[in-house]
Amino acid sequence: MSTSTTAPTTTTELRDAVRDAPGPVVATGAGTAADWAAPPAPDATVISVRGLAGVVAHNPGDMTVAVGAGTPLDALQSALAEHGQRVAFDAARVRRGATVGGLFATADSGPLALAYGSLRDLVIGVTVVLADGTVARSGGHVIKNVAGYDLAKLLHGAHGTFGVMSEVVLRLHPRPPAVRTVALPCPDLAGLPAAGRAVTDTPVEPSALEWSDGRLLVRLEGTEGGVEGRATRLAGLLDGAAELPAADADAAWSSHADAVEGPDGRAVIRVGVRPTQLGEVLTSLVGEADAEDVTAAPATGVATLTVPADAEVVAAVHRRLAAAGGTSTLRSRPAGTDLPAWGPAPASAVLLRAVAASLDPDHRIGRGRMDPWLPRTGAPA
Amino acid sequence: MTTATTGAGSTTGALAADFSALLPDTCVITDEVGLRSYECDGLTGFRQVPAVVVLPRDAEEVAACVRVCARHGVPFVARGAGTGLSGGALPVADGVVISLQKLRRILEIDVENRRAVLEPGVFNLDISGAAAPHGLYYAPDPSSQQVCTIGGNVAENSGGAHCLKYGFTTNHVLEMEVVLADGTLVTLGGPSSEQAGPDLRGLFLGSEGTLGICTKVTVRLLRKPEAVRTVLADFPSIEAAGDTVGAIVEASIVPAAVEMMDSLAMEAAEAAVGAGYTVEAPAALIIELDGPAEECDEQFAEITRLCEEHGATRIHVAGTPEERAKVWKGRKAAFAAVGRISPDYFVQDGVVPRTRLAEVLTRIAEMGSEVGLRVANVFHAGDGNLHPLVLYSEAAGEHETAEDLSSRIAELCVELGGSLSGEHGIGADKACSMTRMFTDDDLAVMQRVRAGFDPDGRCNPGKIFPTPRLCGERPGPFRPHPLEEAGVISRL
Known part of the structure; x- marks a missing residue:
């Protein structure tokens, strides 16, 4: 569908490719979210950032790493593991080779977001190429830094609009020596907020708390003695809670990730509401929108679900979330379907349009991805 | 009533009249004495009397005040408590200060x-x-x-x-x-x-x-975490204290806080509040852990072991909330307490990669010696956020030397791969140093983002980004808040 593909291997080559492309440009990484958000302009030049891969600088003592935006996160995690470190981030599609840049641009996140936030909380510096070939950097290589605007935030969740990232600096955390999972029955989604609070009211400080397949999964990370004691305490405090054997825990989290990614042929939607609304909103979506594959984080109010790939059903989900004061974003979109990616535009969309007009007046970068919040056509000549 | 002309040609009187139509008289300040109390924030060396100060009482009134500014084409500066240390709330000449102090519910x-x-x-x-x-x-x-x-x-x-x-x-x-x-x-x-x-x-x-x-x-x-454990450990050198922090990181422990003080800072803090520091010690660390009890106890034992292994000369465990408060009170007082050992001082805020702490401290000491000024250090060692205090005497004519040294220290942080500011912000204070950390293109792109929000540049102009007018100004000496001298609050 796109006119041509280029694959730069340096920031300079990326700059030239972006600047010299004749019209709209769409950046791609591993392609694990190619069908997320709204479709890019059909005549866009595809620029792959896969050539911008690998560690640029890893400073284990400073707990930071700079990588090319096209670096697959799973490969990076393996390299960091040798130093006892990790990026505290575990979105489901990481296992399919998703790149750091792609995970960032799509604002993806996994169960660890409870304790560590999403990549917006972990990225401390970024280098970005704008449509006119300007190369700009913000942040830096230190975790604590308030100098200048944090341009990375603008690119988080922008699905490849505004600019193309070439390099990303991440803060790291130690790999926990021990991990345990405690499972707690929670058959009814309506009871989810209360079940979640029962866990977070204890002092065990889970690093992840997710509902999947009729139960709550509580991940505890820390020292061997620490997680053992916390798992035992949790099992003693909450009715029906029991620690899962390691193999069962792995299977449970893997099944959770499968649900987040959803089966082929259905539309995947990520939603966010106030935690206390989660039970009611999800119950209504199951009843009224045929929602399935539900996973939910009762402490953060974030959930992922699938619905039939029908434009009216997806639009109804957006409306339901907007009515609840929440947010919704279309993720996977089955091939050949035309589904509304975004809900009603918030008042702040005026800022998106103004910033886009300032950074990329012809809307070349990622044109179409944020339609209708951003124009799907370039500026008139 | 003053008839000074604002930037866009409106008179201050016309501006004030529009505000008076929105707000009660007590919420519109135009008299010289009233205006003067808004002339600076915590960075007292930078001063500018605004044309008008308004004190809206809710969000709608804030918005209405901003619309008045828009109509008159005048700049505005939002202000909270005015405790900022980088001149972020420094008024703009002929501009409006919008105080948020009435929105405190x-x-x-x-x-x-x-x-x-x-x-x-x-x-x-x-x-x-x-x-x-x-x-x-x-x-x-x-x-x-x-x-x-x-x-x-x-x-x-x-x-x-x-x-x-x-x-x-x-x-x-x-x-x-x-x-x-x-x-x-x-x-x-x-x-x-x-x-x-x-x-x-x-x-x-x-x-x-x-x-x-x-x-x-x-x-x-x-x-609230179930358990909190705090230790104060003295070390025979800054390097030994720095190595201990490195060892804690290598041990995969993320403490809640790791603070370091040098002997000069401890001498001042001890004189001010008597927190129980060893003033002869070249360096001390305050390390705090929090979390579930099992985890906390296990890691605390490891931390005390690492302190001993790195030659700690005294390890004081603050076992009660009172003792913990005392240790922290000294730390918080250290900054203002420096006034006890020096007539004037500048506080700096910079960040280096944590592994370069010893290097930057050595360089700072050398730079101080070269110009004959002492530098006390109190900082967040865990994340490399330094707060060097350049001690000097205004009366002895050392102002410019001290100010220059302070600026060079922040720029040294950038040279070592760090940042101009870890928490105080750039404001008016460091706008001129931004070109050390960012390229013209970096800054231009930030300005383009700003233009999307504020195309006319009326929202706190003169901050963050270097301007010729700003970069010509010379700040006065720093003055601490009375609560700082009492060890109740601190700025680092």
């Missing part, structure tokens, strides 16, 4: 959803105070937390001693209501950590009042 403590909804003028510490009966607290704890406001924290993306483990303001804000430069109100962020589209909330946080005025903020509250 805690609108909601939502226990079940663990969040607080606040007006911008709420004091940071009062958030935790209101949450405490529910076993909750607000994590970011800038040292001035008794007197700084959440609106200012939003503007500066404030940290605090415990941000090593818990992160900064940006990691704790869910949603904000913001007045844009044209007076429209928009919401940034949302009710969960999940946002649809770009993270404009994150872009706004830390933008130092240059993108708009925050009029309402929803922050996350955390459950």
Whole structure:
């Protein structure tokens, strides 16, 4: 569908490719979210950032790493593991080779977001190429830094609009020596907020708390003695809670990730509401929108679900979330379907349009991805 | 009534009349004495009397005031408690100061959803105070937390001693209501950590009042940790203390806080509040752990072992909340207490990669010696955030030498791969140094983003970005807040 593909291997080559492309440009990484958000302009030049891969600088003592935006996160995690470190981030599609840049641009996140936030909380510096070939950097290589605007935030969740990232600096955390999972029955989604609070009211400080397949999964990370004691305490405090054997825990989290990614042929939607609304909103979506594959984080109010790939059903989900004061974003979109990616535009969309007009007046970068919040056509000549 | 002409040709009188139509007389300040109390923030060396100060009482009035500014084409500066240390709330000549001090209601403590909804003028510490009966607290704890406001924290993306483990303001804000430069109100962020589209909330946080005025903020509250363990350890050298921090990191331990003080800072703190520091020790660390009890105890044993292994000459475990408070009081007082050992001083704020701490401290000591000035050091060792205090005497004519040394220290941090500021912000103070850290293109792109929010550049102009006018000014000496001298608050 796109006119041509280029694959730069340096920031300079990326700059030239972006600047010299004749019209709209769409950046791609591993392609694990190619069908997320709204479709890019059909005549866009595809620029792959896969050539911008690998560690640029890893400073284990400073707990930071700079990588090319096209670096697959799973490969990076393996390299960091040798130093006892990790990026505290575990979105489901990481296992399919998703790149750091792609995970960032799509604002993806996994169960660890409870304790560590999403990549917006972990990225401390970024280098970005704008449509006119300007190369700009913000942040830096230190975790604590308030100098200048944090341009990375603008690119988080922008699905490849505004600019193309070439390099990303991440803060790291130690790999926990021990991990345990405690499972707690929670058959009814309506009871989810209360079940979640029962866990977070204890002092065990889970690093992840997710509902999947009729139960709550509580991940505890820390020292061997620490997680053992916390798992035992949790099992003693909450009715029906029991620690899962390691193999069962792995299977449970893997099944959770499968649900987040959803089966082929259905539309995947990520939603966010106030935690206390989660039970009611999800119950209504199951009843009224045929929602399935539900996973939910009762402490953060974030959930992922699938619905039939029908434009009216997806639009109804957006409306339901907007009515609840929440947010919704279309993720996977089955091939050949035309589904509304975004809900009603918030008042702040005026800022998106103004910033886009300032950074990329012809809307070349990622044109179409944020339609209708951003124009799907370039500026008139 | 003054008839000074504002930037766009409106007279101050016409401007004030428009404000008076919106607000009661007590909320519009135009007299010289009243205006003068807004002429600076915590960076007292920079002063500028504004044309008008307004004190709106709610978000709608803030928006209406901003619309008046828009109509007259005059710049405005939002101001909270005025405790900022980089001149972020420095007024603009012929401009308006919009004080948020009347917007100080805690609108909601939502226990079940663990969040607080606040007006911008709420004091940071009062958030935790209101949450405490529910076993909750607000994590970011800038040292001035008794007197700084959440609106200012939003503007500066404030940290605090415990941000090593818990992160900064940006990691704790869910949603904000913001007045844009044209007076429209928009919401940034949302009710969960999940946002649809770009993270404009994150872009706004830390933008130092240059993108708009925050009029309402929803922050996350955390459950108070089950256990807290605090140790004060003396070391025979800065290097030994620095190596201990490195060993803690290598041991995969993330303490809640790791603070370091040198002997000069401890001497001053001890003289001021008697926190029990060993003034002869070349360096000391305050290390605090928190979390579930099992984890805390296990890691605390490891930390004390690492301190011993690195030659700690004294290890004092603060075993009670009172003892812990005493250790921290000394740390918080250290800064203002420096006034006891030097007539004047500049405080600097810079960041280096943690592994280069010893190197930067050696260089700072050398630079001080070269110009004959002492530098005391109190800093957040865990994340490489330095707060060198350049001691000097105004009376002895050392102002310019000290100011130059202080600026060179911040720029040295950039040279070593760090940042001009870890928490005080750039403001008016360091705008001229920004070209050391960023290229012209970097700064131009930031300005283009700003233009999307504020095309006429009326929202806190003259901050963050270098301008010729600003870079010609010479700041006066620093003066501490009385509460700092008492060890009640601190700025580092």
